[in-house]
Structure formats: structure tokens, C-alpha cells
Amino acid sequence: MTSSEPTFVVGIDLGGTKMLAAVVDSHGQISGRSKRKSLPKSDRQAAPDIVAERMARTVRDAVDKAGLTMADIAGIGASAPGPVNVDMGRVYRVVNLPKWDTYFDLGPVLSEYLGVPVYVDNDVTLGTLGEATYGAAKGLDDVIGIFVGTGIGAGIILDGKLRHGFRWGAGEIGHMLNYHGTIKDIEHFASRGAISRKMREAVAKGKSSIVADILTTRGDDRITSGVIRDALAAGDTVTQSIVADAQQGLGLLIASVVNLLDPQCIVMGGGLVESLGDRFLEPVRDIAFEHFFLKDDADKIMIVPAALGDDAVALGGAVLARQRGGG
Amino acid sequence: MTSSEPTFVVGIDLGGTKMLAAVVDSHGQISGRSKRKSLPKSDRQAAPDIVAERMARTVRDAVDKAGLTMADIAGIGASAPGPVNVDMGRVYRVVNLPKWDTYFDLGPVLSEYLGVPVYVDNDVTLGTLGEATYGAAKGLDDVIGIFVGTGIGAGIILDGKLRHGFRWGAGEIGHMLNYHGTIKDIEHFASRGAISRKMREAVAKGKSSIVADILTTRGDDRITSGVIRDALAAGDTVTQSIVADAQQGLGLLIASVVNLLDPQCIVMGGGLVESLGDRFLEPVRDIAFEHFFLKDDADKIMIVPAALGDDAVALGGAVLARQRGGG
Numbered sequence: 001m002t003s004s005e006p007t008f009v010v011g012i013d014l015g016g017t018k019m020l021a022a023v024v025d026s027h028g029q030i031s032g033r034s035k036r037k038s039l040p041k042s043d044r045q046a047a048p049d050i051v052a053e054r055m056a057r058t059v060r061d062a063v064d065k066a067g068l069t070m071a072d073i074a075g076i077g078a079s080a081p082g083p084v085n086v087d088m089g090r091v092y093r094v095v096n097l098p099k100w101d102t103y104f105d106l107g108p109v110l111s112e113y114l115g116v117p118v119y120v121d122n123d124v125t126l127g128t129l130g131e132a133t134y135g136a137a138k139g140l141d142d143v144i145g146i147f148v149g150t151g152i153g154a155g156i157i158l159d160g161k162l163r164h165g166f167r168w169g170a171g172e173i174g175h176m177l178n179y180h181g182t183i184k185d186i187e188h189f190a191s192r193g194a195i196s197r198k199m200r201e202a203v204a205k206g207k208s209s210i211v212a213d214i215l216t217t218r219g220d221d222r223i224t225s226g227v228i229r230d231a232l233a234a235g236d237t238v239t240q241s242i243v244a245d246a247q248q249g250l251g252l253l254i255a256s257v258v259n260l261l262d263p264q265c266i267v268m269g270g271g272l273v274e275s276l277g278d279r280f281l282e283p284v285r286d287i288a289f290e291h292f293f294l295k296d297d298a299d300k301i302m303i304v305p306a307a308l309g310d311d312a313v314a315l316g317g318a319v320l321a322r323q324r325g326g327g
Numbered sequence: 328m329t330s331s332e333p334t335f336v337v338g339i340d341l342g343g344t345k346m347l348a349a350v351v352d353s354h355g356q357i358s359g360r361s362k363r364k365s366l367p368k369s370d371r372q373a374a375p376d377i378v379a380e381r382m383a384r385t386v387r388d389a390v391d392k393a394g395l396t397m398a399d400i401a402g403i404g405a406s407a408p409g410p411v412n413v414d415m416g417r418v419y420r421v422v423n424l425p426k427w428d429t430y431f432d433l434g435p436v437l438s439e440y441l442g443v444p445v446y447v448d449n450d451v452t453l454g455t456l457g458e459a460t461y462g463a464a465k466g467l468d469d470v471i472g473i474f475v476g477t478g479i480g481a482g483i484i485l486d487g488k489l490r491h492g493f494r495w496g497a498g499e500i501g502h503m504l505n506y507h508g509t510i511k512d513i514e515h516f517a518s519r520g521a522i523s524r525k526m527r528e529a530v531a532k533g534k535s536s537i538v539a540d541i542l543t544t545r546g547d548d549r550i551t552s553g554v555i556r557d558a559l560a561a562g563d564t565v566t567q568s569i570v571a572d573a574q575q576g577l578g579l580l581i582a583s584v585v586n587l588l589d590p591q592c593i594v595m596g597g598g599l600v601e602s603l604g605d606r607f608l609e610p611v612r613d614i615a616f617e618h619f620f621l622k623d624d625a626d627k628i629m630i631v632p633a634a635l636g637d638d639a640v641a642l643g644g645a646v647l648a649r650q651r652g653g654g
Contacts, residue, residue, distance in 0.1 A: 083621060083623070092623065142493050154587070156587075156588070158485065158490060159488065159490070161486065161488070163485060163486070163588065164589075165588060165589025165590070166469050166589050166590055166591035166627070166628070167589055167621060167623060167624045167627065167628070168589070169585075169586075169589040169620070169621035169623070170587065170588050170589040171587070172586040172587065172620045172621065173586070173587055175583075175586040175620035176583035176586055176587055177579045177582055177583050177586075177618055178505055178506060179505060179575070179576075179579055183579060183618070185620075248506070249506075252504045252506055252510060255504055256502075256503035256504050257587070258496075259496075259499040259500070259502040259503055259504075260481070260483075260497065260498070260499065260500055260503055260584070260587075261483070261490065261492060261497050262491075262492025262493050262494050262495070262496040262497040262499075263492070263493055264493040291504055291510070293496075293499045293502035293512075294410065294494060294496035294499065296410070296419065296494060296496070297494045300493070300494065301493070301494070
């Protein structure tokens with residue numbers, strides 16, 4: 001050991017499709033990054049240890065690109081898209097990776113590969129931690145991040161403390177329930193997945209030719225956030241109505257969470273929000289504020305779009321490494 | 328000052344109708360108690376300072392009954408049925424006391440009257456703190472208390488810390504929202520108030536003669552928890568159906584909160600739960616467990632009835648005084 005302590009950390013964002021590693025300096029600036037598919041092309045059924053080995057290589061690549069060596073790295077914070085036992089660095093399962101159907105001690109395994117401490121947390125939690133440290137909620141310690149995608153997940157920071165839950169299961173905000181006759185998860189109404197499903201149904205019934213045209217032009221039948229954006233831009237009334245339903249659902253979801261927990265700041269992220277921007281968020285915000293039970297100081301509650309885009313989770317990982325391991 | 332430090336504390340439960348002060352020893356045992364109407368008979372419009380003066384007298388009476396003097400009291404924890412700024416001991420308002428329509432610094436005023444430190448918190452929060460210290464969730468530090476009455480309120484303790492909220496507004500669980508066509512607060516479906524309202528409507532429509540008979544026999548047309556209990560005991564199918572709806576609402580509410588926050592223990596309190604007991608809670612529990620998103624270790628989540636009855640809030644006040652002030 002020389003006299004200089006390592007001052008960089010690495011954050012890893014592991015997704016179902018790809019992974020990102022980012023080397024982050026003490027000011028939160030990214031000095032180098034590297035991406036890789038989560039699974040090798042040759043083995044779409046690869047086990048967690050193969051994924052972990054790829055994560056280790058991605059970290060080494062990012063460190064290399066930053067012009068550093070592993071000796072410059074004080075610690076690593078890695079995310080997983082599933083429930084995580086943070087104390088053990090154990091990922092219980094990753095629904096989007098076929099063989100990750102039982103627990104895997106990602107933290108210890110990565111730490112063994114890379115020779116530095118590795119801390120692991122849920123991806124939505126780390127995305128929220130990233131936004132609360134460097135992004136839309138910078139400097140705030142009372143933040144709920146709501147990330148809207150296929151489903152809806154939340155990261156929870158209350159009074160400066162990450163909320164993981166007694167069974168490491170907190171944050172499943174999309175599985176809060178709504179009922180009136182039939183019982184449905186909130187994400188059945190309010191997610192990008194819900195919007196896509198309803199748009200697909202509308203196309204199948206011949207209700208929206210604009211969406212059909214957009215899909216034909218794109219040569220891809222997936223209804224992505226981009227397709228939703230384009231359909232709205234083209235003035236498609238069917239899409240407008242479906243999106244308005246989701247906006248109402250999200251607004252009421254935010255109001256429910258505010259009435260229960262009264263957080264200082266709600267950060268809204270995910271592809272849909274990032275693609276549609278403030279135009280999408282404005283009615284969500286209006287509906288939420290309208291349904292706050294406590295009206296006092298309602299204008300002090302922030303409902304803001306995420307600011308860090310695809311880097312949020314990796315930056316949150318870097319914050320985790322710094323909080324837990326120093327550096 | 329003598330060499331012996333005071334070892335007793337006092338908890339005060341202020342309600343819209345009556346107040347209770349309890350002197351509590353270091354083992355959580357009540358050594359003396361006193362009750363008083365919250366408002367003087369002669370002045371149903373009394374201002375907060377009159378109420379505070381009555382609280383001070385009630386404390387002195389309870390101390391007297393315990394065979395002690397104020398010199399034996401290390402501190403006081405007082406509740407208020409409304410939002411409280413805990414740092415300042417300020418009660419923003421008490422809906423059930425007509426003149427308490429603006430803020431009043433209850434902590435400092437009581438402390439001035441009584442010559443000991445006085446800490447103030449919301450009644451539902453203190454009821455939950457009482458249950459988590461001496462009652463149904465004894466020794467647990469991850470507890471949500473849900474108290475079902477005219478409305479539904481929650482006390483929140485996560486990882487050992489009381490959650491008050493950025494605007495001191497957390498815990499309004501009855502004002503979480505449910506929607507499908509029309510938007511309604513949860514308590515519109517699931518509270519004792521909702522059950523009473525629907526039963527009254529049924530009686531008005533001539534649908535339930537049993538309930539009408541019970542009210543006539545009692546000589547009181549209020550549909551209390553006792554009336555609901557008696558109607559169920561008499562096998563009234565209309566009441567059974569109305570109560571089953573509330574049980575479903577409460578079960579889904581618990582599942583929603585577990586999916587969001589994953590707490591270790593849910594304590595269910597309030598007159599309805601206490602009056603109907605485990606018979607009422609059993610289906611609530613079944614519906615809740617059925618809708619947990621994370622199934623792992625679901626059996627480790629406790630859903631239990633409150634154990635301290637009418638003493639919960641005052642005991643919670645005593646815990647607050649001890650936590651904040653020592654003694």
C-alpha cells in the first residue's frame with residue numbers, strides 16, 4: 001500500500017438486458033464507463049455466476065477507460081433488479097434473467113473477483129439514491145423515487161435513511177391495490193406497460209390508425225415510450241385518452257403516498273416520463289396536489305422529473321459504495 | 328433539588344370528548360390515572376388555553392392519585408388528535424374541538440403550567456408507540472398501527488424511528504385513494520364510519536329490521552361498534568355484507584402498505600376492532616396475505632389486534648416522555 005488512499009468508486013447498473021459500470025470521482029463526476037449485454041449471446045440461459053463474471057469484466061473495462069487501475073477504486077456499489085438482502089449482498093432473484101431464479105450472493109462473489117468491497121442494493125432504490133445525491137432531488141434526504149416502466153417501482157428515502165423493509169421487500173408501489181368491484185394492482189392502470197397494452201388493444205380493434213401507421217413505419221410492433229410520444233405528437237385521441245387515464249392513476253398514487261408518508265420530494269423517472277417530459281408530468285402533478293389531504297404547505301412538496309437518465313442507478317451505486325465503504 | 332432523580336412520567340391522551348392522564352413508572356405500569364371532559368360543560372366553545380389548563384389539572388389529579396407530587400415527574404408526553412409539530416410542541420388544529428382551529432403551542436404552555444418538560448405528538452402515533460413498547464407489538468421497532476374509527480389513521484414506526492413527515496402530516500392512511508370510475512378515500516369504504524353510514528342507509532330503506540330493533544332497544548340511534556357487534560351476533564345478513572366489504576377494504580389497505588413499506592408488524596386498533604375482536608380481523612388478515620406481492624417469509628409479517636385498549640395513547644405519551652426526556 002502506498003500512502004495515497006483510493007478516491008474513486010464504481011457503480012454498476014445491472015438490468016435484464018444490459019449492464020453499465022461507471023467510475024465516479026469524489027465530486028460525482030463519471031470518469032469512465034462501460035456497457036455490456038447482461039447475458040452472453042451464446043448462452044441466453046446463463047447462470048448468475050456468468051452474469052457476475054461479466055459484471056466484473058465491465059467494471060475492469062470502465063476502470064481502464066478512466067485511465068485508472070483497481071488500486072484506485074475504494075469500493076463498488078452494484079444494483080440488481082429484484083429484492084436484495086443488503087446486509088449480505090444477496091440477490092434473491094432477478095425475474096428478467098431466466099436462471100437467476102434463486103438467491104445468489106452477488107456482493108461477496110464480485111468482491112472476490114475484484115478485490116474491493118462490493119455493496120449491493122435494489123436498482124430502483126439506487127436510482128432514487130442517485131437522484132437524491134446528484135440529480136433532481138440533490139441534497140434532499142426525504143425522497144420517494146417512482147420509476148414507471150413495464151411496471152412501477154419505488155425507492156424510498158425517509159429522514160435520510162433508505163427504507164428496505166423487514167423482508168427487504170419495500171418499494172413495490174406498483175403492487176399497491178385499487179379496487180371497486182375488481183381488485184387490480186396500481187400498475188395495471190398507470191404504468192407504461194398498461195398504456196402499451198391498451199394501445200395494442202385499440203389497434204387490434206381498429207380504433208387507432210395513427211398508432212398502426214407509426215408501428216408500420218418503425219417496422220417494429222413494440223409500443224415503446226417513443227411510440228407513445230409520437231402518437232401523442234400526432235394528436236391521436238385514443239392514445240391521449242389512454243395516457244390521461246395513466247396520468248390520473250399516477251397522480252392519485254402520488255397523493256396516496258403523500259397522505260401516508262408526507263415526503264418532501266417525489267422524483268418521477270423511467271422511460272415514459274423521460275420520453276414525454278414535463279408535458280406528461282404536469283397533469284399528474286395537478287391531480288396529485290388536488291388530492292393531498294393536508295393542504296398546509298402543499299406547495300413545499302416537490303414532484304419533479306428524474307434528471308440523471310440512464311446514469312441514475314450507477315451513480316446511486318457509487319453513492320452507496322461511498323456511504324458504506326468510505327473512499 | 329434532592330439527590331433522587333424523578334423516575335415517573337405522565338402520558339396524556341387528549342380526545343375530542345375526554346382526556347386521560349396516566350402516571351407511569353419505569354416498568355410501564357400505571358400508578359395513577361385521571362379523566363376529565365375535554366371541554367367544560369359551561370363552555371362548549373372553549374379555546375385551546377382552557378383545554379390546556381384542564382389537561383394540567385388532570386395531570387395533577389393523576390399524580391395525586393398515584394400518591395406522588397410533581398417533583399416525582401421527570402417529563403410528560405401529551406397527544407393531540409391532529410397534526411403536530413413535534414419539534415415545537417405545536418398542535419396545528421384539532422378538528423373535534425371547535426375553537427382549536429389554528430395552531431396552539433401546547434407543549435410550551437403545559438410545561439409552563441406544570442414545571443416539567445412536555446413533549447407532544449399525534450394521538451395515533453403515540454397509540455402505535457404505546458403498542459410497540461408495552462402492547463401487541465412489544466419490543467418491535469418496525470410497526471404500523473392502523474386505528475379504525477369514524478375515519479382511519481396510522482402511526483408509523485420504521486426501523487425504530489417515528490415517521491412524522493416533512494410537513495408533520497404522515498399517517499393519513501384513510502386518505503389513501505381508491506378509484507375506478509369515481510375516486511374515494513379508503514376510509515369511505517373501510518372505516519367504522521363507512522359501516523355505520525351504510526347500515527343507517529339500509530335501515531332507512533327498511534332492509535334490516537334487526538338493526539332497527541337494536542337501535543330501538545338501546546334508545547339511541549347512533550350506530551356504534553357495539554350495535555355492529557350485536558347485529559352480527561344476531562345474524563343480520565345486511566350487516567354481515569357491509570362488514571365484509573370493510574374487511575376487504577382493510578385487507579387490501581394492509582396489503583398495499585406492506586407492498587410499499589414491508590413493515591414487520593401491523594397493529595389493528597380502534598373501537599370496531601376491539602369490539603369485534605379476532606373474528607373481525609381473521610378475514611382481514613386472509614385478504615391481506617393473499618395480496619402480498621412478495622410471498623417470501625410472508626408468515627413472518629404480523630397482523631395483530633391492539634392490546635392496550637383505552638390506555639394505548641397515554642402509555643405512548645409516557646414512552647415519548649421517557650425517550651425524549653430521560654427519567
